[in-house]
Structure formats: structure tokens, C-alpha cells
Amino acid sequence: MKTYTISEVAKELNLTVYTLRYYDKEGLMPFVERTPNGNRLFKESDISALKVIECLKATGMPIKEIKTFIDWCSEGDSTLEQRYNMFLERKANVEAQMAELKKTMEVIQHKCSYYKTAMDAGTEDIHKNEKLAKV
Amino acid sequence: MKTYTISEVAKELNLTVYTLRYYDKEGLMPFVERTPNGNRLFKESDISALKVIECLKATGMPIKEIKTFIDWCSEGDSTLEQRYNMFLERKANVEAQMAELKKTMEVIQHKCSYYKTAMDAGTEDIHKNEKLAKV
DNA sequence: TTAATCCTTCGAGTTAACTCTAGGTCAAGC
DNA sequence: GCTTGACCTAGAGTTAACTCGAAGGATTAA
Numbered sequence: 001m002k003t004y005t006i007s008e009v010a011k012e013l014n015l016t017v018y019t020l021r022y023y024d025k026e027g028l029m030p031f032v033e034r035t036p037n038g039n040r041l042f043k044e045s046d047i048s049a050l051k052v053i054e055c056l057k058a059t060g061m062p063i064k065e066i067k068t069f070i071d072w073c074s075e076g077d078s079t080l081e082q083r084y085n086m087f088l089e090r091k092a093n094v095e096a097q098m099a100e101l102k103k104t105m106e107v108i109q110h111k112c113s114y115y116k117t118a119m120d121a122g123t124e125d126i127h128k129n130e131k132l133a134k135v
Numbered sequence: 136m137k138t139y140t141i142s143e144v145a146k147e148l149n150l151t152v153y154t155l156r157y158y159d160k161e162g163l164m165p166f167v168e169r170t171p172n173g174n175r176l177f178k179e180s181d182i183s184a185l186k187v188i189e190c191l192k193a194t195g196m197p198i199k200e201i202k203t204f205i206d207w208c209s210e211g212d213s214t215l216e217q218r219y220n221m222f223l224e225r226k227a228n229v230e231a232q233m234a235e236l237k238k239t240m241e242v243i244q245h246k247c248s249y250y251k252t253a254m255d256a257g258t259e260d261i262h263k264n265e266k267l268a269k270v
Numbered sequence: 271t272t273a274a275t276c277c278t279t280c281g282a283g284t285t286a287a288c289t290c291t292a293g294g295t296c297a298a299g300c
Numbered sequence: 301g302c303t304t305g306a307c308c309t310a311g312a313g314t315t316a317a318c319t320c321g322a323a324g325g326a327t328t329a330a
Contacts, residue, residue, distance in 0.1 A: 005277080006276095007277090016319075017277090018318070018320070019319085021278090022317075026317095035277090035326095037277080037325070037326060037327095038279090038325085038326095039276085039277050039326085040277085040278090048270075049270040052242070052270050053270070055239055058235065058239040059239055059243065062316075064316095073270045076259075077257065077258045077259055080250060080253050080259065081254055084250035084251060084253075087247045087250055090243050091240070091243050094243060097236060098233070098236055098237075100193065101193070101233055101236065104190055104193040104194055105226070105229050107190045108190065108194065108222055108226050108229060109226065111187070111222045112222045112223060115215060115218050115219035115222055116219060118212075118215050118219075119219050122212065122215075123212045123215075124211075124212055124215065135183075135204070135205060140306080140307080141306090141307075141308095142306075142307085151288085151289080152307090153288070153290070154287085154288065156308090156309090157289085161287095170307095172295070172296060173296095173307080173308055174296090174308070175307085198286080
């Protein structure tokens with residue numbers, strides 16, 4: 001079975017070795033085995049697990065909460081419901097983020113056309129009559 | 136013209152007075168005037184400006200960069216192009232974030248059904264044959 | 271054998287964005 | 301006139317998530 005060193009994994013996941021060691025220190029990688037002299041030995045399944053961790057991070061989940069999830073995974077089938085509920089919560093959270101980002105996008109697009117018009121006119125005064133922010 | 140105190144503005148924008156003072160300290164609010172004894176006096180237009188600042192924050196822009204933008208605003212029409220370009224960049228950035236979030240959502244949804252199936256079966260072993268992450 | 275290049279741990283340092291404390295001013299109400 | 305409460309500043313403290321340095325061990329290549 002193919003294995004990987006920490007720097008190979010770092011490269012693959014676009015992280016630094018420092019970050020991976022930090023995750024390990026925080027208890028996010030209890031499954032990673034070691035060589036006789038102590039070097040971390042990553043399996044394919046470890047990389048998959050790290051990808052899930054990266055996904056949870058992308059939802060804005062703090063590392064301590066990700067650790068709770070990893071602990072549940074280690075505990076086995078008795079925590080299936082907690083894990084399921086956690087992903088449902090993450091789903092709701094990401095949906096909220098998407099909605100927020102959509103609103104943000106609308107303002108940004110509005111600003112783009114505001115500045116396009118102002119730039120073409122050479123002055124922001126073109127918008128004087130609108131009750132808009134001065135920034 | 137109606138004006139507002141710092142705590143009224145904080146309430147309106149869902150921020151703390153500490154945060155608003157911090158923004159001021161960082162140069163994000165050079166337009167806010169003061170009463171003779173030094174209290175900040177916010178106008179409607181200041182609140183609009185703060186909403187734009189919150190929008191930029193929501194795009195993930197760091198406060199130092201927002202300050203650059205605020206400085207450009209103070210400089211007037213000569214910086215219209217920079218400001219326009221900045222908003223174009225922000226737009227691209229938000230689009231990237233949306234794409235990223237969509238990918239994240241797909242993984243999360245997959246995990247939701249994974250755990251639903253496992254929970255209903257009472258064991259994660261139901262997924263044994265798939266080459267999936269063990270977390 | 272020696273140098274380079276991995277890897278290790280431990281613990282300190284960094285950065286951003288707050289968050290709060292201490293000590294002080296000022297206006298309103300009793 | 302005094303207390304209460306909102307405001308002020310300067311600067312210290314907090315937190316998360318890295319990020320790095322020092323000191324040292326193992327493997328490989330000339």
C-alpha cells in the first residue's frame with residue numbers, strides 16, 4: 001500500500017508541513033501512523049480524511065469543533081447520529097453563507113456600475129442626486 | 136439633520152462600540168465628526184459608509200486594504216479608477232468564494248446522505264465497499 | 271565520512287481583529 | 301451638589317490559526 005511523507009501530503013493538499021503538524025498537535029489526525037523512527041506515514045485514507053477536514057474548515061468550522069468530530073469518528077457507530085446532525089448543521093451554515101455572499105455580491109456589483117459611470121464622467125458628482133454612501 | 140451616537144450605530148450595524156472605535160483607530164472612519172467635547176457624531180451618510188465597509192469585510196477584505204480604499208475616497212475623483220478596479224477585483228474574489236462554497240456544499244451534502252444511510256443501518260460498515268474517507 | 275535532505279519535538283513568535291480595562295470628561299436627573 | 305451613565309483615550313489582553321527556530325535523529329549520494 002502506497003504511503004506518503006508529510007511534505008508530500010502538504011504539497012498535495014496545498015498546506016505547509018507546519019500546518020499539518022499543527023493539526024496533528026490539535027488532535028485532528030489521530031489515525032496517522034508512524035515509522036519506527038517516528039516519522040509520520042500517511043495512507044490514502046488519511047489524505048481523504050484530511051480533505052474532509054479541509055472541507056469542514058471551508059465551512060468556517062473552528063479546529064476545536066473539527067476535533068470533536070474526529071473524536072466521534074474514533075468512537076465508532078455510537079456517534080453516528082451526532083455526526084449526521086453535525087453535517088446537517090454545517091449544511092444550514094453553508095446555505096446561510098451563500099445567501100450572505102449573494103447579498104454582498106449585489107452591493108459589489110452596484111458599486112462596480114456606480115464607479116464605472118463616475119469614471120466615464122470623470123467625476124463622482126454625477127451621482128450627487130442619489131442618496132448613496134460617499135464611499 | 137438627524138445624528139447618532141456610537142452605541143446607536145453599533146446597535147444598528149450589529150457591531151460593538153469597541154469594534155467601531157477600533158475601526159476609527161484604524162482610519163476607517165475619517166469622516167465622522169465630533170461634538171465640542173469629543174464625542175463621535177454619526178450622520179446617515181456615515182452609517183451608509185459603514186455599511187459599505189461591512190460589505191467589503193464580508194468579501195474577506197482585510198482592514199488595512201479597506202483603509203486604502205477609504206483614503207482613496209478622501210482623495211476624490213483622481214482615484215476613481217483605482218476604486219473601480221478594486222471593486223472589480225472584489226467581484227472576482229466573491230465569485231471565486233461562491234464557487235468554492237458550492238464545491239464545499241457538494242461534499243457536505245454527500246456526507247449528509249452518507250451518514251443518513253449509516254445511521255439508518257445502525258453502522259458505518261454499510262459503506263465498507265466504497266472507497267471513502269473513514270471520517 | 272561527510273554533507274544534504276528529510277524528518278522529529280518543543281516552545282516561542284506572529285498576525286488580524288477584536289475586546290476590554292483604567293482613568294477621565296461631561297450632561298441629565300434627583 | 302452629587303450620582304449615574306454615556307462618552308472619551310491609551311494601551312494591554314485575548315483568540316485562532318498558524319509559522320517558525322533550534323536542536324537533533326535517520327537516510328541517501330558522492
